[in-house]
Amino acid sequence: MKRHLLEAADLDRDDATLVLDTAAQIDQALAGREVKKLPTLRGRTVVNLFYEDSTRTRISFELAAKRLSADVINFSAKGSSVSKGESLKDTALTLEAMGADAVVVRHWASGAPHRLANWVRGSVVNAGDGTHEHPTQALLDAYTIRQRLGRLDGVRVTIVGDVLHSRVARSNVGLLHTLGAEVTLVAPPTLLPVGVGSWPAEVGYDLDAVLPKSDVVMMLRVQAERMNASYFPSAREYSRRYGLDARRMAALPDDAIVMHPGPMNRGMEIAAEVADSVRSTIVEQVANGVSTRMAVLYLLLGGSPQ
């Protein structure tokens, strides 16, 4: 494994498989135990550095570190792109001086974790940067798919929605391809980046055409602000063309699953009866997020003390 986890491309197939296998071992080790805690990272310090609100991701990482017995510091450095607080570099040097072994960073700017990795000696884990990547989300998604379907190789995954602005989509395309899955992206053309043709994925505009050939459908959240920027005419039209409702879900193969990274817009990209159906893995994804992040922290920090 590389020292940092900044993007899906940092993991080759062996590394990624190791993370998933480790997460499975952790799940087994903790299953049925009253005290859900392992002593692995005792005495190590993990800093959650969050420049953007994300309660779910922060709690998931916090729980992961605590279950490994690490000391956890939450550093909320929420600042807008305009307000001039302490610079990222000064924050990095501060964390360095405090002896952080790992920095989990969520940032509104694409590439901020890459910059941070130049300035700290500890491991940097990207917990979502701008519209770039969110590699642990992709790992937990891959873990969930493997858990449900028993494999990743050859699995047909369709990712639907705002690919242009989605760090979840970028990380999933990369990681799922590495793990042998076949990815198809479906979105209105306005929400696909120019240059998407160079990604290891098929691209389509017609959701109904790909559903019967999908083992996994991953619905992306559509941000409210996209509606005012002419990416599509209205929420209603978006929902009609790209939303997953019960009728569309019925077109899926029998054992296909439905995923969503959350938070959901029920009634927009996903209908309530789909989100709550047996195909939905949304709650499992949250649980798997903790074990996958434990695996990442364990593998990045668990080796030799630095």
Add this chain to the structure above:
Amino acid sequence: MTTYLIKGARPLGGEPADILVKDGRIAAIGDSLSATGAEVVEAAGLIALPGLVDLHTHLREPGREDAETVETGSRAAALGGFTAVHAMANTDPVADTAGVVEQVWRLGQEAGLVDVVPVGAVTVGLKGERLAELGAMADSAARVRVFSDDGHCVSDPALMRRALEYVKAFDGVVAQHAEEPRLTVGAQMHEGDRSARLGLTGWPAAAEEAIIARDVLLAEHVGARLHVCHVSTAGSVEILRWAKSRGVQVTAEVTPHHLLLTDACAESYDPVFKVNPPLRTDADVEALRAGLADGTIDAVGTDHAPHAVEDKESEWAQARPGMLGLEQALSVVIETMVEPGRLDWAGVADRMSVRPAAIGRVDGHGRPLAPGEPANLVLVDPSARATVDPAALASRSRNSPYAGRELPGRVVATFLKGTPTVLDGKAVK
């Protein structure tokens, strides 16, 4: 005034000759010249060129003297072989009045390292709303002939038309920063495969090309001169070629960095490579080199844009766009154009001195190396190679995209009106 005898330099890369510099002028060029009392400059193996002229420099004074001053920028220019630079108007306060352009001009005269030629803003405060007092700036001591809102596009087509027309009265030219602002909201880098992967908002080539296409049509319609700043795309070169074939009075410049670097640099997320317009693709670089070689692009303009450390040592999206250029411009042109055989030394003189001086209507610069002409000249060692060390630059800023890169060519001496500003590769003052 000291008399200088330059021994054995090759004017425009031709046969070696001696050049006698006396009383601010080239007194003689020929074999085995001698002059009693003259200081001899050994120049065997060096190329002599007319002093370089930059159409596009940000000197940051007044307003951001922590990033650059007229004096430090002038020194960087002299070390780069320049004898005249156009100081862009996006200072604080903006150079949109006779008072500010005269201040910048006077600071340049006081520094005495290059002729600082102020550029006047086209619109008040660079806001793109109404014309600045262009005539007052033209009539001032600074004798402004180039007008630009650089950093911003004059995007309102009616205002652009009026500006093009108005400056005809004093033989001025509007230098357009071609960027359709509605197409580049939040843009961070060239829009293409790499921006898609890096998750950085794209700056489409069409945003530049659409404005250039519009403006050449306007310039043709009103019979005015148009200059296009920092052309960065293959499509722009095509439009310019087409416009020139129709006889439109359009000229254009390309930056050294767009001749050498591509959007691959953004993969590091190091904002030293963030610039506006952004670094483009290999195909664009090739088209720009071809355009400069065949004269479709008239000039190299550095877009030297100094920034303080804190404005660059940050997240990519947070950083200011722009990079240093004065001290490495000639080296980059040697690397990308001379060594591959696409431009000879006469071509370098044409694109970096003669044509930019003509576009800016700068008297006494871009002249032939001939007796009687003002002694604005530069001596270059084409065989030298050096690795760029930002800490060693004369600029007050350090945001060089060439850090650690080995480049050919070394400016050995620069003469401004007969007085050396650089000797032995070092600034004289």
